[in-house]
Amino acid sequence: MNYLAQIAERIRREIPPNKLPDGDLDSLFLAYAVLALAKGERITREDVHNAWVAWMTEQGKEHESLRPFSELPSDIKEEDDEFVMAIRRVAGE
Numbered sequence: 001m002n003y004l005a006q007i008a009e010r011i012r013r014e015i016p017p018n019k020l021p022d023g024d025l026d027s028l029f030l031a032y033a034v035l036a037l038a039k040g041e042r043i044t045r046e047d048v049h050n051a052w053v054a055w056m057t058e059q060g061k062e063h064e065s066l067r068p069f070s071e072l073p074s075d076i077k078e079e080d081d082e083f084v085m086a087i088r089r090v091a092g093e
Contacts, residue, residue: 007033007090014086021052028055032083036091043087045069045080052080 001009008029012020021028031051035043046069053066065076 004030004033004037007036010090010093011036011086014089015082019082023059023061027058028052031055032087036087040091041088043084043091045077045084048080048083048087049077 008026011032012025012029028051031054032048035047035051039047049065049069049072056063056066065072069077
């Protein structure tokens with residue numbers, strides 16, 4: 001396992017299983033690992049959302065939240081908090 005996959009796995013372990021989206025999550029968490037390396041603890045909800053949109057696009061999935069972060073209602077934006085905090089924790093290690 002390479003360093004990026006190791007970071008992705010550490011982030012994934014920080015997320016409760018009931019919060020994980022359905023599907024093959026490897027590429028989603030690799031994107032989160034890249035964000036951890038690129039932005040570190042400065043990661044934002046919008047960063048997480050953009051990575052999720054890229055992953056959903058790659059998966060060929062449709063969802064009502066596949067739109068710019070600024071257009072999402074507050075309660076949907078808050079759903080990214082768990083992922084933001086997980087990435088920040090791993091980036092801070």
